[in-house]
Amino acid sequence: MSMIEIKNVNKSFGPNHVLIDVDLDVEKGDVVAILGPSGSGKTTFLRCINFLERADSGSLTFDGVTYDLGHMKHKEIGALRKKTAFVFQNYNLFANKTAIQNVMLGLTVGRKVPKEEAREKAMKMLEKVGLSDRANHYPIQLSGGQQQRVAIARALCTDPEIIYFDEPTSALDPELIGEVLTVMKQLAQEGMTMLVVTHELNFAKNVSNKILFMDGGRVLEKASSKEFFENPKEERTREFLRNINSQHDA
DSSP states (O other): OOSEEEEEEEEEETTEEEEEEEEEEEOTTOEEEEEOOTTSSHHHHHHHHTTSSOOSEEEEEETTEEEEGGGOOHHHHHHHHTTEEEEOTTOOOOTTSOHHHHHHHIIIIISOOOHHHHHHHHHHHHHHTTOGGGTTOOGGGSOHHHHHHHHHHHHHHTOOSEEEEESTTTTSOHHHHHHHHHHHHHHHHTTOEEEEEOSOHHHHHHTOSEEEEEETTEEEEEEEHHHHHHSOOSHHHHHHHHHHHHHHHO
8 A cells, every 4th residue: 555645636726726636646765756837736736735725625545544635624634744744945944043943843842842852853853964063053144055954854853754845946046956955865765755846857867766747737647757757658748858958958
């Protein structure tokens, strides 16, 4: 059985049907890259399965328990969120807290872990993302890449079963993207299950093992990364890859 099974997710904003019967299965240790043009529903899908948006309908089965996405109770959302972590495009760090205080928050506030224990764990996670020397810096004293690595350390601190990444490098200057992707690659090698909305085709090709390609709110193609890049089945997929590659070559 898959670790996560997502079925028939639908979401509308007014007359706009932005997610249409989206399905996805995630096995433990999968790194799934969600690709597609802007406005295809990728981020909305990620937000719906982590309850930052409420889906109109659909089901999510996590560790054998099935939830109705359109009618989730607060208690169910709380229980599920304890198994997951979310890394935002714009870091979402508290400006008035240092790196280590930001990383500790999920433990001290969310899990009621004693401060010293939380601090020790947070320091380990900062070390893991290569930022132990920046523990007492405030976000304003850190580069965008460093802030995003703090956000990843914060996500790791609660020992999630899966981490959702929403375009984790799109707010970064080009030369800072590599340091964030290196950390994510390391996590993938360690077996962390990840769902990543991204425009980084190299990451999708070389680090993820599965691709979900969306356009117009629908899943157009699901494939292994190798299959997707070497032998895409849909003409729309081929067009998307051609466009992206020609932009890179320009």
